[in-house]
Amino acid sequence: MVPILKHGKFLIASIVSALTDQDLIQLRDELANKIGQVRAHGVIIDVTAVDVLDSFATRTLRDIARTVKLRGAKIVLVGIQPDVAFAMVQLGLSLDEVDTALDLEEGFSHLRRGEERSRHAG
Amino acid sequence: MREMGLTAQNIERRRNFVGLDSDDSKRIVRIQELVEGHLEELTSVFFAFLGGIDEARPLLGNRDIIEKVRLLKKEHLSEMVRGEYGTDYIEQRVRLAVVYSNAGLASRVFLGAYHHMLRALGVLVMKHSEHDPMAGFESYMSLKKVAFLDIGIIVDVIVFERERVIRQQQEAIRELSTPVLQIRERLLLLPIIGVIDTQRARLITDSLLRSIRANRARVVVVDVTGVATIDSKVANHLLQTVTAARLMGATAIVTGISSEVAQSLVGLGIDLVKFNTVGDLQGGIEEAERLIGYRVIQTTDNGAAEHMKEA
Numbered sequence: 001m002v003p004i005l006k007h008g009k010f011l012i013a014s015i016v017s018a019l020t021d022q023d024l025i026q027l028r029d030e031l032a033n034k035i036g037q038v039r040a041h042g043v044i045i046d047v048t049a050v051d052v053l054d055s056f057a058t059r060t061l062r063d064i065a066r067t068v069k070l071r072g073a074k075i076v077l078v079g080i081q082p083d084v085a086f087a088m089v090q091l092g093l094s095l096d097e098v099d100t101a102l103d104l105e106e107g108f109s110h111l112r113r114g115e116e117r118s119r120h121a122g
Numbered sequence: 123m124r125e126m127g128l129t130a131q132n133i134e135r136r137r138n139f140v141g142l143d144s145d146d147s148k149r150i151v152r153i154q155e156l157v158e159g160h161l162e163e164l165t166s167v168f169f170a171f172l173g174g175i176d177e178a179r180p181l182l183g184n185r186d187i188i189e190k191v192r193l194l195k196k197e198h199l200s201e202m203v204r205g206e207y208g209t210d211y212i213e214q215r216v217r218l219a220v221v222y223s224n225a226g227l228a229s230r231v232f233l234g235a236y237h238h239m240l241r242a243l244g245v246l247v248m249k250h251s252e253h254d255p256m257a258g259f260e261s262y263m264s265l266k267k268v269a270f271l272d273i274g275i276i277v278d279v280i281v282f283e284r285e286r287v288i289r290q291q292q293e294a295i296r297e298l299s300t301p302v303l304q305i306r307e308r309l310l311l312l313p314i315i316g317v318i319d320t321q322r323a324r325l326i327t328d329s330l331l332r333s334i335r336a337n338r339a340r341v342v343v344v345d346v347t348g349v350a351t352i353d354s355k356v357a358n359h360l361l362q363t364v365t366a367a368r369l370m371g372a373t374a375i376v377t378g379i380s381s382e383v384a385q386s387l388v389g390l391g392i393d394l395v396k397f398n399t400v401g402d403l404q405g406g407i408e409e410a411e412r413l414i415g416y417r418v419i420q421t422t423d424n425g426a427a428e429h430m431k432e433a
Contacts, residue, residue: 084329085369089362101371
């Protein structure tokens with residue numbers, strides 16, 4: 001179970017324990033629903049406490065990112081640990097499609113920068 | 123002790139190597155009193171031998187050291203015939219060996235002195251057991267097992283101490299070879315110089331990722347001016363480093379790819395679209411500053427500006 005918290009226009013999903021594949025799929029579905037419900041502009045997925053991201057987790061995260069984008073929100077993945085990042089590149093997992101930031105704070109400023117930019121553009 | 127892996131288990135194995143068991147202890151204890159009575163004499167044999175040898179000067183030249191070593195050697199002899207060869211005994215051996223090693227005593231010199239002392243010990247034992255030479259010989263042979271146990275430890279310590287210096291130097295080289303420098307708040311510089319092999323690439327990536335975390339970096343400038351050749355393997359290592367940095371939320375800018383390297387990379391058909399490249403280090407830093415939102419303003423009018431005006 002991953003709790004999804006709401007903060008202003010943003011949703012935060014903080015993954016605190018090792019996730020089963022089932023948990024990830026559930027997270028994807030819940031996020032997709034909740035974005036519509038609360039009219040969220042951005043989603044932050046925090047993996048600070050995760051010490052391994054395998055190929056299935058990576059693929060699901062990518063799917064989540066695609067789903068969120070289709071639902072009209074921005075997404076940023078925060079808190080990948082050095083060891084996890086290293087292991088991922090060794091496995092050839094690069095998560096090119098997903099924006100990343102150092103931690104929750106950086107994730108917020110990343111999303112806000114994105115909002116400002118689109119406001120200027122609009 | 124722990125560094126060298128001298129656990130109770132390892133000591134047990136060492137005893138098994140030389141075949142030292144409780145029967146030996148019993149046979150050795152029989153000559154305990156005899157040896158205890160001649161400690162001074164036997165110690166003198168050891169040091170008399172060293173006295174005649176040039177290589178032993180560093181050990182014998184210092185009065186403080188020699189007093190200490192004599193004391194430890196006497197202690198050694200009396201412990202040697204006590205029949206207990208556990209952790210305490212080994213710990214004493216290591217302590218004496220460290221003194222030898224610090225004084226620069228080579229293992230071959232030590233072996234000579236030790237052999238002389240053992241020979242004197244043998245003569246002593248045989249003389250004492252004229253009435254039962256067989257028993258004397260057995261005691262001496264058991265003692266020899268202890269002696270070989272000692273030699274094993276002492277030689278290992280001397281080698282280990284010498285290797286310690288090499289290990290320290292290797293560590294220093296490793297640290298020097300992968301510096302990660304912070305040049306502005308949230309901006310890191312990673313200058314890579316020399317050859318990148320798999321192991322080094324790993325270290326570079328590792329220290330970069332840790333620095334990104336520690337300094338909360340947003341942009342990293344990877345300067346490869348000092349890398350003479352980049353083949354597909356090295357390019358792949360660089361790509362991994364850049365990708366890993368991005369996963370942690372930092373943007374990497376690669377600078378300093380020379381024209382030869384660029385041509386050879388293109389020639390090899392290596393696709394580096396993922397690389398964010400800027401010609402030289404200066405340009406890379408300027409680009410990084412722009413990304414983070416710095417603007418550098420010149421505050422004093424110096425010669426360079428004058429020159430520009432004239433031109």
